[in-house]
Amino acid sequence: MSKSKHNPKCDIVGSFLRPEEVKRARASFRADDISLAELREVEDGAIADLVARQVEHGLTVVTDGEFRRRWWHLDWLKEFDGFSTHHLVKELNGVSNEIELGYIDGKVSYDSDRSHPEVEAFEFLANEAAKYPGVAAKKCISGPNMILVDNYLQLGKRDVPYYGDDVDLLIEDIGLAYQDAIRDLYDHGCRFLQIDDTSWTYLIDDNFNQRIEAMGYDKDTVLEWFRHVSTLALENKPEDMTIATHFCKGNFKGHPLFSGFYDSVAPIIAQLPFDRFYVEYDDDRSGSFEPWAVLKDTGTTFVVGLISTKNPAMETPADIEARLAQARAIIGDNVTLSPQCGFASVEEGNSIDEATQWKKIDLLVSCESLV
Template identity: 35%
Template sequence: MTITKQKIGFQHVGSFLRPAVLKQARQDFTDKKIDQTALTTVENEAIRDLVNKEIDAGLDYVTDGEFRRSYWHLDFFWGFEGIDHIHYGEGYNFAHEETRDDTAILSGKIKFNAQSHPFIQHFKFLKSLTDGTEAEPKQTIPAPAQLYIELVRGTNADKIKEFYDTDEELFEDIETAYHDAILAFYDEGARVIQLDDCSWGLFLDDKFLATPDGKAYAESGIQDILLKLNNGAIKDLPDDLTINTHVCRGNYHSDFAFAGGYGPVADTLFAHENVSTYFLEYDSSRAGNFEPLAKVSGDKNVVLGLITSKDGKLEDRQVIIDRIKEASQYLPLDRLWLSTQCGFASTEEGNTLSENQEWDKLKLVKSIIDEVWG
């Protein structure tokens, strides 16, 4: 694809804390106390209020807060034909707690259908709220690599051979389904799409890599598969469509899944993934140093996630500015930017901070951007 140079602008990674009224409506829907129409009405009002707040906060790009999702990734997967929603029996083990046990599993050949995938209508509503304003709508979706990681998770992988004779056929269908989805968003007016991708975190954690599973994973050549899937999905797209990616180490109820610097993936992810901008987690020592940024190729940008979204304590302003200057030793300042390290609610549980605190975080981000980059 052609990498289109475009101002990064003030933008949040994606998700926001769900307001109490929305959480109650989702529970009422689960308990069959209200129907889908009633739930959608509550969602629409909550998203309308959120977008107004985003615009008032000065955000150049706004999201719907992922308010219609339970998960940052699984809800999108479930919208594809050939993907089923099941309960795995156990969740993912984060550092301090286990997630819920939902997963995505193959039930047929993977296809995208714009008429049945709910995210297209979700984006159309978001776009309607930004029409007539200076704000641009940003669509966040999980990366193709993330879908592959879910499909080969443990016993989920047993389903693949029921529908695909070769891995290459599966790769082709994932890439095609994503490419078709991205073009459908484009047709509805999306000009910035962000691929959220935690799959690379598996290569960063020394504790995981020291296990037999970790060693096998690191030596499997799967980095090349993840790169192929992501690049295959975003090739041959319109020149005025910007594709960014967000890479972190897990974000569930303020917990994390992996630790470790970006060094083990820099030669693949930073050098060869054909995105315009990387949103990178850099809010703690778990993320390592800035040296891997030297591997970011071409004229691609990096948004430094130096402000944590995992708690409400505001960072020291000068410490953040000093860290930006440190990062500029490896990538020029005009190719760097600032954001939170992740969303505030990658799942509907949300992180352990208040709504006021999330807006204070974004206010801090904006003020530092204005000072450092003018």
């Protein structure tokens, strides 16, 4: 790894619990009671406060908490031409929820010549981070696989506009669109990019695999889709840009969506040219570190997510130290620490309070000496 790249010992995944003023402003905007400019003013103030607070708590890499987003993935994917979303109601964990799923509605591309809200959001974050010496701004976006997951494996759409049933052509266009998007972020100053992609963990869950088999797909074919499009997306990436990936087993209001071990997907993911892999390991559901032995001596950083953002119980430094030692014994010394996920993958947030959120951040930073 180039010495110019970011490789913090302790790092966050990205999202934070939304402040009440942001929730109120977003609700008012949806009700047409305030303008987009008025919403942005509230978000700007909250993000500036969040960046300052992250720095006060000792973080050297900061995010905007995803305060401008409803969903962790869809707000980013809407930056692409040829992608739309469908609103529906779905029962999850015994509760009726309003959700969105994405689908292909034309040729997929990314237009670097027009303004993009997510790029503007990064510029604001970068300007705030620049106020603090030694602090880097990290942009979090969702990965290309999520387009395929929503369209094919969630909504079950096979014959799509422009592409028909030609998945390979669609994958080529998604990969090229991501290359253009990454270059656009780079040209606007981004040097630390995290690509979030839970698609891999869909395929470690036996129930989901049974579902896609019933739809006429098989796991190996879908994994090859994911490998191919992810590899294409990273082609021509700038040499001095840190590009990481994060995945977990889902995090909808603090509830996981999938279960299983990483054994069948880790060897494929490890082939992808990311600089850092953020992986959920906050409980026994994750299994051992053995699947990631393939990363040993590769120079890639394994960021082990040992601090839970969905469970209010506090981990202990002793437990974290023991788990880090287990990871190093298998993966090597290039192991660092993070929470297992963000604190609010959707705007409602996880089932913890703000005080606990910051206690978790303080625990993370205090464990830097263990890394």
